[in-house]
Each structure stands twice: as C-alpha cells, then as structure tokens.
Amino acid sequence: MAILVVGSVAYDSVRTSLGGPHVSLGGAATYFSIAASYFAPVSMVAVVGDDFRLEDQRLLEDHQVETGGLTRVKGSTFRWIAEYGDDLSEAHTLDTHLNVFADFQPRLSPTEKNLPYLFLANIDPDLQHQVVQQMEKRPKLVAGDTMNFWIEGKPEALAKVINSMDALLINESEVRQLAGESNLIRAARHILRQGPSIVIVKRGEYGAIGFTNTDIFAAPAYPLESVVDPTGAGDTFAGGFMGYLAASGDLTMEGLRRAMVVGSVMASFTVESFGLDRLSALAAGDIRSRYREIWKLTYFGGPDDPELPMRNLDAVETSKRSNH
Amino acid sequence: MAILVVGSVAYDSVRTSLGGPHVSLGGAATYFSIAASYFAPVSMVAVVGDDFRLEDQRLLEDHQVETGGLTRVKGSTFRWIAEYGDDLSEAHTLDTHLNVFADFQPRLSPTEKNLPYLFLANIDPDLQHQVVQQMEKRPKLVAGDTMNFWIEGKPEALAKVINSMDALLINESEVRQLAGESNLIRAARHILRQGPSIVIVKRGEYGAIGFTNTDIFAAPAYPLESVVDPTGAGDTFAGGFMGYLAASGDLTMEGLRRAMVVGSVMASFTVESFGLDRLSALAAGDIRSRYREIWKLTYFGGPDDPELPMRNLDAVETSKRSNH
Numbered sequence: 193m194a195i196l197v198v199g200s201v202a203y204d205s206v207r208t209s210l211g212g213p214h215v216s217l218g219g220a221a222t223y224f225s226i227a228a229s230y231f232a233p234v235s236m237v238a239v240v241g242d243d244f245r246l247e248d249q250r251l252l253e254d255h256q257v258e259t260g261g262l263t264r265v266k267g268s269t270f271r272w273i274a275e276y277g278d279d280l281s282e283a284h285t286l287d288t289h290l291n292v293f294a295d296f297q298p299r300l301s302p303t304e305k306n307l308p309y310l311f312l313a314n315i316d317p318d319l320q321h322q323v324v325q326q327m328e329k330r331p332k333l334v335a336g337d338t339m340n341f342w343i344e345g346k347p348e349a350l351a352k353v354i355n356s357m358d359a360l361l362i363n364e365s366e367v368r369q370l371a372g373e374s375n376l377i378r379a380a381r382h383i384l385r386q387g388p389s390i391v392i393v394k395r396g397e398y399g400a401i402g403f404t405n406t407d408i409f410a411a412p413a414y415p416l417e418s419v420v421d422p423t424g425a426g427d428t429f430a431g432g433f434m435g436y437l438a439a440s441g442d443l444t445m446e447g448l449r450r451a452m453v454v455g456s457v458m459a460s461f462t463v464e465s466f467g468l469d470r471l472s473a474l475a476a477g478d479i480r481s482r483y484r485e486i487w488k489l490t491y492f493g494g495p496d497d498p499e500l501p502m503r504n505l506d507a508v509e510t511s512k513r514s515n516h
Numbered sequence: 517m518a519i520l521v522v523g524s525v526a527y528d529s530v531r532t533s534l535g536g537p538h539v540s541l542g543g544a545a546t547y548f549s550i551a552a553s554y555f556a557p558v559s560m561v562a563v564v565g566d567d568f569r570l571e572d573q574r575l576l577e578d579h580q581v582e583t584g585g586l587t588r589v590k591g592s593t594f595r596w597i598a599e600y601g602d603d604l605s606e607a608h609t610l611d612t613h614l615n616v617f618a619d620f621q622p623r624l625s626p627t628e629k630n631l632p633y634l635f636l637a638n639i640d641p642d643l644q645h646q647v648v649q650q651m652e653k654r655p656k657l658v659a660g661d662t663m664n665f666w667i668e669g670k671p672e673a674l675a676k677v678i679n680s681m682d683a684l685l686i687n688e689s690e691v692r693q694l695a696g697e698s699n700l701i702r703a704a705r706h707i708l709r710q711g712p713s714i715v716i717v718k719r720g721e722y723g724a725i726g727f728t729n730t731d732i733f734a735a736p737a738y739p740l741e742s743v744v745d746p747t748g749a750g751d752t753f754a755g756g757f758m759g760y761l762a763a764s765g766d767l768t769m770e771g772l773r774r775a776m777v778v779g780s781v782m783a784s785f786t787v788e789s790f791g792l793d794r795l796s797a798l799a800a801g802d803i804r805s806r807y808r809e810i811w812k813l814t815y816f817g818g819p820d821d822p823e824l825p826m827r828n829l830d831a832v833e834t835s836k837r838s839n840h
Contacts, residue, residue: 417701439825450816492776500555501763
C-alpha cells in the first residue's frame with residue numbers, strides 16, 4: 193500500500209571532520225521517500241525552486257517516487273548549511289535559507305487524499321494539520337515528526353496535530369522537552385495520553401525505543417566503523433519504518449518492532465556517506481543482510497533458555513529474619 | 517565456581533534531585549560482590565576503617581560474601597561525596613576522602629590465589645597488576661575496570677595490567693579516551709589488540725555493547741520510570757556479568773551475551789534506590805522476571821521470519837544503466 197509524505201526538499205551543505213562542505217540533495221521528505229521506496233510506493237508533496245536539478249528529479253523517479261505533488265516554483269530551493277564537530281550526534285546549523293519553502297502550502301490531489309499511510313515530516317504544525325484535514329479517508333496510519341523550534345514556538349498548533357497522529361517519531365531530547373519530563377518512559381507515557389498510540393524515540397547511535405500503552409521495544413543502531421554524515425538519519429529511519437508497515441500491512445506489536453528494526457537498518461546506510469549517495473544505491477540484499485546483522489547483534493537465546501543458574505540464598509533469608 | 521574481587525569499599529554520600537545527602541555503604545567491590553552473590557560465591561579483598569558498621573558486615577555475610585580478605589585497620593573508611601543534577605548519567609564528585617584506602621595493599625590468601633574468576637575493580641593499575649601477579653594459577657577469566665584518572669595519570673601501568681586481562685569493562689567516554697579514538701568500534705578494536713579478547717562498553721541508560729574479535733552484542737538497559745541513584749550501576753553490571761559466567765561456566769559467545777544481559781538486569785535494580793537497598797533485597801524471581809523482560813524488550817522474530825517485503829526496483833536499475 194502507498195505512502196504519502198509531506199515535508200521539505202532541500203539542498204544541504206554539510207561539513208564534517210571528514211571533509212566538505214559537501215552539497216547534496218536533502219530534506220526530510222527526500223530521505224524519507226528514498227528509504228521507504230525500497231518497500232512501498234511513495235507520493236511526495238513538497239516544493240522546490242527552479243534551480244532543482246534534473247539529476248535529482250531522476251533520482252526520485254529511479255526509486256519510483258511519485259513526484260506529481262512536487263511543485264516547482266520560481267526561486268531557489270530550501271538550503272541548509274551546517275557542520276558537525278567530533279560529536280556526530282549534534283549538527284550545528286550555520287545558516288538556513290527557506291527560499292521557496294517559506295510559502296509552502298501543501299495541496300493534495302484526489303489520489304493523494306486517499307492514500308492509506310501518511311507521514312508528516314517536520315514542518316510547521318499548522319501545515320501538518322492542514323494536510324490531515326485534506327485527507328478524504330482517514331488513513332490506516334498517520335505518523336509525524338517535529339522539532340524544538342515548533343515545540344517552543346507553536347505549542348498549541350503542535351498539540352492539535354499530535355492529537356491527530358497515530359505515531360509520533362521524535363528525538364530523545366525533544367520528547368523530553370515536549371513532555372516537560374526528563375525520564376524517558378514518563379515522557380513517552382505523557383505523549384501517549386495526548387493522542388498517539390505509538391511513540392518512537394530516536395536516539396542516534398543508540399538506536400530507537402518505541403512505546404505503546406502495553407509495549408516497549410528497543411531497537412539498537414547498527415554499529416558502524418565509519419560514520420561520515422548523520423544528516424537525514426532520523427528521516428531515513430521514519431521512511432524505513434513506514435515503508436515496512438505499508439508493505440507488510442502488519443500493524444501488530446511484532447510488525448511495529450520489525451518496522452523499527454528496518455528503520456534502524458535504513459538509517460545506518462544514510463550515515464555511511466554524505467547525502468543520499470549510499471541510501472539511494474542499495475540492493476535488496478544489502479538491506480536483508482543488515483537486518484539479519486541487527487538480529488545477530490541482539491540475540492541471546494530464549495527468555496528461559498537456559499534457566500539462569502542462581503544460588504539458593506534462602507538460608508540467608510531465614511537467618512536475616514531471625515535477626516530481626 | 518568462585519570469584520575474587522579486589523577493589524574499594526566505601527561510605528558514599530549522595531544527593532540527587534530526589535533527595536539526600538543519603539549516606540550508604542558503597543564502593544566498587546561492594547556493588548560487585550552483592551550483585552555476583554546471587555549467582556556464585558564471591559571472595560572480597562578490600563580495606564575498611566574501624567568505623568565499618570556491623571550491619572554492613574552482616575549485609576555481606578547475608579549474601580555469603582567471603583570477607584576473610586576484608587581488612588579492618590585503624591582510621592576511617594573511604595568516603596565519596598557526590599551529587600547528580602537532572603542528567604543522571606554524570607556524577608559530580610564534591611569530595612573524596614581516601615582515608616584507610618590510601619594505603620591499601622591487597623594481599624591474597626592461599627585460597628584467594630587459586631580462585632578461577634578474578635575481577636579487578638577500578639583501583640590503581642599498579643595494585644591491579646600486583647593482584648594478577650599474586651595469583652598462583654592463571655584464572656579462567658581475568659576482568660577489570662578502570663577510569664579517566666588512571667588513563668591520564670598512569671598510562672603505562674594501566675597498559676601493563678590491561679594486557680593481562682581477558683575482559684575490560686569500561687565506560688563509553690573512557691574507552692574513547694583510552695583508545696584515543698572517537699568511533700566506538702574502532703576504539704574497541706584498538707583495545708582488542710592490547711591484550712583483552714573481550715571489551716565491554718558500559719553506556720548507562722543505553723545499556724552495554726560488547727566486542728570480541730568476531731562478535732558484537734548490544735544489551736539494552738532495562739527502561740525504568742524512576743531512577744533514584746545511578747551510583748554503583750557499572751560495578752553492579754560487572755558483578756552480574758561475572759556472576760553469570762562463574763555460575764554457568766559458559767564462556768562461549770552466547771554465554772557472554774547472556775552474562776551481559778544479566779549485568780544489565782542487576783544494574784537496573786541498583787539504580788532504583790539509594791545505595792544497596794534494592795540490590796541487596798532481591799529474590800530469585802525478581803531477577804528471572806527482569807531477564808525475561810529484557811528478552812521481550814528486544815524480541816522481533818527471527819532473522820528471516822517473515823522475509824522482508826521488498827519492492828522489485830530492478831527495472832529501475834536497468835533504466836538507470838541505459839541513461840548513462
């Protein structure tokens with residue numbers, strides 16, 4: 193089944209300790225779409241300027257991303273200029289030029305309004321809400337992301353759109369900020385009372401942890417010897433997650449767990465290169481093989497196999513009691 | 517089979533946002549011993565002052581910890597005064613009084629010299645090395661810990677004792693510092709070339725990740741709604757890890773993986789209270805049940821079950837090639 197994603201398409205300029213500035217196609221909707229495209233058809237609603245390159249259009253088409261909703265207007269595409277220090281977990285934004293993205297008003301086509309999976313990438317929560325309202329049929333799953341800028345600047349609009357989401361995918365520091373609660377479980381439970389039935393916390397090199405009202409699942413990140421550029425990892429995670437759900441149609445607890453592992457698998461490819469170089473050039477075998485490697489990374493036998501070899505300290509318990 | 521641990525016994529004074537200062541029995545050897553005692557007999561070599569309380573001696577005896585090597589000398593027991601801010605991952609040491617610990621010279625009894633499992637808790641690497649040299653029979657497993665203070669202050673002595681270890685258990689920031697390498701896999705591989713065949717990196721609320729030359733395993737931390745005091749979590753992890761290995765005798769990859777999960781289980785109890793209150797009062801069922809919960813936390817089916825539902829993008833590949 194197909195996925196609709198609404199979000200940003202950008203040209204990123206990124207410098208890390210390994211080099212740069214490296215200019216490449218980016219934006220949340222882009223990373224999401226390419227990642228999800230390996231599993232399910234994706235329709236993208238976004239805006240670009242008249243500087244949008246033919247080769248970037250082709251990259252999306254090569255992944256069978258439906259770009260009928262990718263509006264091209266006069267002006268420059270959104271630009272994000274950033275650098276990473278030795279700590280690759282945090283990008284330092286040097287400059288942001290919204291350009292044509294400043295006037296982005298998502299308008300869905302009749303087909304888009306009936307797609308069964310919807311992902312609201314990190315944009316103005318008022319726009320996210322307008323997208324939800326345009327849907328003709330309630331999707332099987334509405335998921336979304338947000339960031340500190342909206343948590344601080346538009347808390348009411350954000351609360352409204354979060355209330356309409358089934359799943360919120362969000363960074364660790366931002367879930368704490370949004371919930372006003374430093375303990376992660378309590379923060380997630382707080383969000384679970386605000387509308388979503390699924391909260392997935394993205395933890396960078398520590399993987400992701402997912403919460404529902406009855407379940408907690410921890411998906412590790414795939415450990416890499418060389419992390420080149422973490423840009424887009426979170427959006428890639430979301431793309432793998434939604435792609436798996438849309439392809440399998442499995443919204444059970446086990447399906448959600450596997451979708452998170454797929455998200456983790458896809459994100460691990462994104463960080464191995466600047467931009468989309470690695471993510472956009474995957475074979476099915478690359479993805480299957482890394483999924484198995486994450487399985488191996490976490491396997492430790494059955495829950496009671498073998499039974500834990502414990503000492504009998506009961507005699508001690510008795511003596512303790514007699515001392516009282 | 518029995519374990520020998522050499523390290524500190526202390527009185528800790530800890531303040532967190534939940535209260536305190538709370539004074540309690542602490543020290544690496546103490547947390548280690550109580551945790552390991554649920555699985556295997558433990559002999560402790562350490563030093564305390566004449567202020568060491570009878571109830572603390574009894575706590576160790578209740579857990580059948582062999583305290584023949586716990587020397588009592590004139591003076592005060594080691595004291596550590598610290599506080600935690602909202603970020604519970606980092607303790608701020610306010611004061612350290614080494615007291616009788618300043619002159620600690622571990623001397624092993626004939627029995628202790630022949631114990632099959634040895635844990636060198638975080639003390640001066642020269643003392644750690646003296647302990648290794650006193651062993652009459654090479655233990656089945658020598659494991660140890662260290663900290664930034666020794667990495668900076670005694671790098672050569674530290675390198676020597678690490679060379680004699682089978683397993684190094686170390687914090688994430690410290691493995692990076694020790695290896696002079698910010699990437700975790702490369703840092704672990706660096707240590708694996710210095711002697712140990714096992715490197716286990718402790719990551720606090722993110723769990724632990726273990727490396728051998730052929731294996732990587734990620735054990736999550738058990739997510740807790742209430743973390744009261746993280747003091748001793750790392751030493752507790754080591755105690756659970758060694759306790760499981762000594763009790764099962766299983767030094768295979770799977771045994772090491774399960775030992776790490778047991779370490780994670782035990783550490784989760786320690787952080788639920790100040791001091792040893794929770795860790796020292798466990799029933800076998802508490803431990804078994806949390807082990808199963810960590811299993812559930814990470815379970816997502818088999819590596820190929822079900823097979824990933826992937827799209828066939830081969831047609832695309834062909835069209836890409838023809839475009840070149």
